[in-house]
Amino acid sequence: MKAGQEAVAIRAEQVSRHFSLGKTVIRAVDGVTIEVAGGEFLALLGSSGSGKSTLLNLLAGLDRPTAGAIFVDSRNLAEMSSLDLARYRSRTVGMVFQAFNLLPRMTLEENVELPLRLAEVDRGEREARVREALERVGLGKRAAHRPGEVSGGEQQRAALARALVNRPSILFADEPTGNLDSKTGTEILELLGEFNRALGMTMVMVTHEAQLAERFAHRVATLADGKLAADGAKR
Amino acid sequence: MKPSDLGELALRNLREAVLRNALTTLGVAVGVASLVAMLSLGVGLQQFTNRRLATSGLFNAIFISPLTNFGGFERRNQAPVAHPRPLDEAARKEIAALANVVEVYPQIRFLTELRYHDIPYTTAVSGLPESDRNDSAFDGMEGRFFSSPGADEAVLQIRFARQLSRDPASLLGQTLVLHYAARVPLNAQTAASDAGAAPGGKAGAAATTGAAGGFSVVPREQPLRIVGIVSSEPEAGFGGFRGGSVFIPLALAQTLEATQVSDLRQVLQGPSEGRDYASLIARVKGSGDVAAAEDQIKQMGFRTFSLFDASRNLQLLFALLDLLLGIFGSLALAVATLGIVNTLVMAILERRREIGVLKALGAADGDVKQLFFAEAGVMGAIGGVAGVAMGWFIGRMLTWGTNFYLHRRALPSVNVSAVPWWLALGAIAFAIGVSLVAGIYPAARAARLNPVEALRYE
Ligand SMILES: Nc1ncnc2c1ncn2[C@@H]1O[C@H](COP(=O)(O)OP(=O)(O)OP(=O)(O)O)[C@@H](O)[C@H]1O
Ligand SMILES: [Mg+2]
Numbered sequence: 001m002k003a004g005q006e007a008v009a010i011r012a013e014q015v016s017r018h019f020s021l022g023k024t025v026i027r028a029v030d031g032v033t034i035e036v037a038g039g040e041f042l043a044l045l046g047s048s049g050s051g052k053s054t055l056l057n058l059l060a061g062l063d064r065p066t067a068g069a070i071f072v073d074s075r076n077l078a079e080m081s082s083l084d085l086a087r088y089r090s091r092t093v094g095m096v097f098q099a100f101n102l103l104p105r106m107t108l109e110e111n112v113e114l115p116l117r118l119a120e121v122d123r124g125e126r127e128a129r130v131r132e133a134l135e136r137v138g139l140g141k142r143a144a145h146r147p148g149e150v151s152g153g154e155q156q157r158a159a160l161a162r163a164l165v166n167r168p169s170i171l172f173a174d175e176p177t178g179n180l181d182s183k184t185g186t187e188i189l190e191l192l193g194e195f196n197r198a199l200g201m202t203m204v205m206v207t208h209e210a211q212l213a214e215r216f217a218h219r220v221a222t223l224a225d226g227k228l229a230a231d232g233a234k235r
Numbered sequence: 236m237k238p239s240d241l242g243e244l245a246l247r248n249l250r251e252a253v254l255r256n257a258l259t260t261l262g263v264a265v266g267v268a269s270l271v272a273m274l275s276l277g278v279g280l281q282q283f284t285n286r287r288l289a290t291s292g293l294f295n296a297i298f299i300s301p302l303t304n305f306g307g308f309e310r311r312n313q314a315p316v317a318h319p320r321p322l323d324e325a326a327r328k329e330i331a332a333l334a335n336v337v338e339v340y341p342q343i344r345f346l347t348e349l350r351y352h353d354i355p356y357t358t359a360v361s362g363l364p365e366s367d368r369n370d371s372a373f374d375g376m377e378g379r380f381f382s383s384p385g386a387d388e389a390v391l392q393i394r395f396a397r398q399l400s401r402d403p404a405s406l407l408g409q410t411l412v413l414h415y416a417a418r419v420p421l422n423a424q425t426a427a428s429d430a431g432a433a434p435g436g437k438a439g440a441a442a443t444t445g446a447a448g449g450f451s452v453v454p455r456e457q458p459l460r461i462v463g464i465v466s467s468e469p470e471a472g473f474g475g476f477r478g479g480s481v482f483i484p485l486a487l488a489q490t491l492e493a494t495q496v497s498d499l500r501q502v503l504q505g506p507s508e509g510r511d512y513a514s515l516i517a518r519v520k521g522s523g524d525v526a527a528a529e530d531q532i533k534q535m536g537f538r539t540f541s542l543f544d545a546s547r548n549l550q551l552l553f554a555l556l557d558l559l560l561g562i563f564g565s566l567a568l569a570v571a572t573l574g575i576v577n578t579l580v581m582a583i584l585e586r587r588r589e590i591g592v593l594k595a596l597g598a599a600d601g602d603v604k605q606l607f608f609a610e611a612g613v614m615g616a617i618g619g620v621a622g623v624a625m626g627w628f629i630g631r632m633l634t635w636g637t638n639f640y641l642h643r644r645a646l647p648s649v650n651v652s653a654v655p656w657w658l659a660l661g662a663i664a665f666a667i668g669v670s671l672v673a674g675i676y677p678a679a680r681a682a683r684l685n686p687v688e689a690l691r692y693e
Contacts, residue, residue, distance in 0.1 A: 062595055063687045083599050090597025101592045101690065105251050117240045118597045162596070 008071075009038040009202045010059055010169060010176040015068035016226075017054050028054040030226035038169075041196045041203040043140070043217035045210055051192040052206040053174050060093050060172040061085045072170075085173070090119050094163030094171040094201075098178035100155040108134065109143040109156040115166040133161040137191060160191055171195065173205040177212065178209035185209075186210060189216045236602050245609035252582070259578040260485040260570075260618045266568030267622025267666045271654060272629040273564035276555040279652035282550070298540040299330065300514040319421075320536035322512045330517055335529050336525035342513045343488040347415040349481060351399050358395060358480040360413065362488030366518055375647055378407045378463030385486040389413075389459040393466045395480035406461045411481070413457040416494040417451045425452050452494050459483060486582060568666070571618070572649075572673040575611055579677030582610075583626065583684070590681055591689025600682040607678035615670025619663035620639045626662070627654045 017029040020114045036042050036059075044052045050102050057063040058070060061077050064085075073090065076084065089095075094115075112133055116126045134143050137157035137200040146153050156176060156230045163171055173192065177185030193216050195201045213220050222230040238680050249256045298665040302319040320326065341363035348355050367373065368380045371392075381388045389411055396403035465482075519528050529539045583590070594651075609669055630652030636647040 017289035060595075062690075063685075064308050083601070085670075086594070086597055086602075089595065094596050097595075097689075097690065101588070102590060107249075114593070115243070115596045117236060118593070118602060120237055120240075123239075167390055209266070228244070 006040060007168055008035050008175075010034075010036040011041070011071045011205075012055075013069045013071070015055070015058060015065045015070060017063065018066045019053075027226045029058065029065070031226050032226070032230060033051045034202060034221060034225075036170075036202060039196070039200050041193065041216065041218045042205070042208045043213035043220045044204065045208065045213055045220055045231075046223035047208065050093040050223040052208075054225050055223065056172050056174050056204060057205050059109065060095055061088045062095075084117060090166065091116065094166070094168040096156070096159050096163050096171065096173040096176045098149060098175040098232055099148070100152070100179070102145050102155055102162070103194060104160055107144050107146055108150070108161075111147070111158060112162045112165050115162060119166055120210055121166075129165055130161075133165040134158070136164070137161045150179055151184075153187065156180060156184075156188050157191070160188070160195075164195060164199070166198075168201070170204065173203070175206055175208070177209070178206065185212065192216065236598075236605065240607055241609045242613070244606055245613050246541050248582070248586075248606070248610055248612060251584075255578055256614065259574045260614045260621070260671060261449030262571040262574040263615060263618025263666055263670060264403065264621035264625060266571035267619050268625035268629060269567040270561065270564030270661045270665070271562040271626025272386045272633070272652070273624050274557060274658055275626060275630040275652040275654045276558045276633065277553065277579055278655060278658060279371075279634070279650055280556075281553045281650055282653050283651070284553075288549075294542055295519050295525060296541065297517040297525060297532060299517060299532055300538045300540075301511070302536060302538050303455070320517060322537060326535065326537070327515055329511065329535065331517065331527055333517075335520045336517050336528055337520060338366055338518045339515050340485055341489070341515055343485060343493070345415065345493045347413065347493065350412040350414060351409070355414075356395075356398060360415075360481045360483060360488070360493075362485035363390075363482045364485045364516075364518075373463075373465060374494045376463050376465045377404060380463060381484045382390050382462070385490070386462075387457065387459055387487065388462045388484065390463040390465060390673050391461060391483040392482075393464055394504045396464045403464050406464065408456065409460060409461050413459055413481075413483075413491075415455060415457070415491060416452045417455040417618055418492045418494045419453050420450050455490060455491075457487075461474060488619065491592075502628075536641045567688070568669060572669050573612060575670055575673035575675060577609060578614075579607055580680070583607075583681045585675055586681075587689045591686040594684075594686035595690065603654060603684070604678040604682040607681050611670045611674025611678070612667055615667040616663065618670070622666060623654070623662050627659075630654060 010031055012034050014031060015032045016027065017144065019026040019028055031171065032051075032055060043053065045184070046052050053120055058077075061080075065078050068078065069196050081090065084199065092097055101113070102108070106114075112130045113126055116129060121129070131140070131143070133139050137160050139154060142150055142154060142158075147158070150158070156179075160176075169193070176188055176192070178189065189212055194204065196203050203217075205213075205217065210220075218234065220230075221228060221232075227234050258283075276304075301322045301323065327339050327341075330336060344359060346359050350356070363381075364386045373380055376390070378390070380390070391403075391406065393400070393403060396406055400406050487492065487668055517528065517532065519525055525541050527543055534541050593603060593606075634651050637651050641648060670682075
């Protein structure tokens with residue numbers, strides 16, 4: 001365990017997520033046990049359909065496992081009420097997606113403000129925090145633009161700002177560079193690395209680009225057919 | 236989420252599909268407008284009727300008569316009374332002293348002959364109490380009400396006035412001569428017949444002999460100045476006592492001592508000191524005082540009748556009318572509700588991704604539900620306010636149209652519709668309530684949406 005990393009932030013024990021489609025059962029995630037230390041940058045690698053996104057959604061509290069337990073701050077996500085899961089997503093977790101998922105009719109500023117509204121942060125405090133988040137990703141001057149008016153890289157930066165505006169302790173990113181060219185993708189990953197170092201945020205990033213994973217993550221875990229095929233610290 | 240944020244997001248979402256949401260809101264507005272227009276008609280008619288009744292003097296009057304063993308409608312369950320209390324001057328004073336009784340007066344109405352330019356006309360003459368000065372029937376009269384309670388003046392009903400002259404207005408200030416049969420007590424008969432001005436006065440006197448209460452009937456005449464003409468018929472009242480063609484001040488009518496039909500019955504009832512009244516009318520301050528005063532008068536040993544109960548039935552009738560109008564008006568609102576359900580369900584399909592994003596960012600199911608509720612509520616509120624305005628306008632147009640028609644028939648205007656504040660606020664609240672009910676299903680469906688599936692949608 002590296003310096004700056006605290007005790008376990010997330011611990012998944014024998015987690016499974018099965019989907020029943022008629023008679024066939026799809027084992028998208030099948031008995032995965034994995035730990036993520038506080039302040040760690042973990043990359044989840046694997047081929048398409050290996051269950052990376054499904055596992056990430058389970059860890060982020062967007063979905064519930066069919067079996068197993070996921071402990072965050074010694075609380076089991078699998079047993080939480082849906083309201084508590086929503087609070088967990090609001091206070092503990094930030095999320096970034098491959099498709100950016102900004103609301104198209106809101107300005108970047110308003111998009112970044114959304115998590116603060118949902119967390120019932122006071123109006124007076126919001127403006128400063130939105131500004132700070134946008135400046136951190138280098139979008140201070142594009143705040144009043146809508147997502148359609150800025151580049152893909154800028155949209156993903158805005159999404160990053162939105163993910164960190166509520167100061168979460170864990171950031172989940174599902175192929176954040178998937179829709180970007182390699183130069184822009186690298187810039188986004190540099191930002192993620194900076195958040196990890198400067199803010200001490202725990203990072204869990206899904207990617208299928210092994211090179212990027214190797215370059216930015218502390219540890220790379222590989223999934224295959226819903227199972228953990230390899231899990232090792234690289235440095 | 237805080238209510239302010241909820242409202243802001245809801246308004247914002249509604250603006251994003253302006254046309255669709257505006258049409259849905261317009262649907263709500265039309266529904267509310269039809270409800271408000273219907274109910275405003277009910278309320279308007281009720282207000283109009285109540286105002287008419289309040290000033291008609293029918294609902295603050297108690298009709299008093301002595302207990303006679305007569306096959307009347309209310310006597311069926313009562314034992315016959317051997318010596319009914321006479322309705323005399325003492326009784327009148329006693330009744331006048333009761334709490335909230337404003338005035339007690341006899342009904343005086345008799346059929347007689349009037350001469351105008353020496354042409355005789357047979358007609359009914361009624362005495363009007365001073366309190367009738369404020370009666371709505373005299374609101375639009377030509378000329379004026381009597382100058383004093385005992386003035387030698389007459390107010391004519393327009394139909395009678397037209398018989399007298401093609402130009403009724405020219406009658407004002409002219410003199411009518413009233414020929415009538417005066418009732419003279421027997422002991423004063425000599426003097427009375429001496430005073431009788433008409434020729435053949437003695438021949439016309441029908442003497443009643445024997446009982447002390449007997450009297451003779453002597454023809455007399457009384458000149459009257461025409462001071463006013465009423466176009467609307469004053470409410471006929473109990474037994475049509477005001478249903479005359481010529482009205483004179485009640486005090487004058489009393490001094491005339493004209494013979495009335497009821498006098499004959501009184502003669503047969505035997506002796507009594509002074510003159511008994513066949514009936515009296517007691518006026519109380521308001522219709523709310525009727526019941527108590529009526530009870531007290533009954534206890535004094537008289538028969539009473541009032542229209543108080545009839546007015547209660549009328550209120551019930553209006554409540555029923557309102558209910559029916561409300562149900563018809565609500566039909567349009569019910570259809571509008573389906574519009575809200577449809578619009579919001581469509582919005583869920585379109586906004587799957589947005590709902591997924593909100594949930595990923597920490598929105599609880601309740602937040603999503605409230606957001607959809609807020610959108611339904613905002614549509615209801617805007618539709619409600621617009622609908623009340625439209626309904627008010629429709630009511631105005633109806634009133635305008637009705638009055639246009641009435642004026643062409645030379646009738647006074649009527650306010651057929653009214654939107655009191657409780658109707659306006661109630662309709663808005665109802666629109667919001669109905670919209671929220673319409674939002675229940677879409678909101679629940681939106682809240683149930685699985686965020687993972689919503690976000691996988693490309
Ligand atoms: N709701 C679902 N119903 C049925 N099958 C599902 C569902 N969600 C995921 N799957 C299946 O589970 C498996 C894992 O899917 P997942 O999206 O986690 O893969 P992934 O590793 O993220 O792939 P990619 O790299 O293409 O994003 C796939 O075979 C997928 O078809
Ligand atoms: Mg995936």
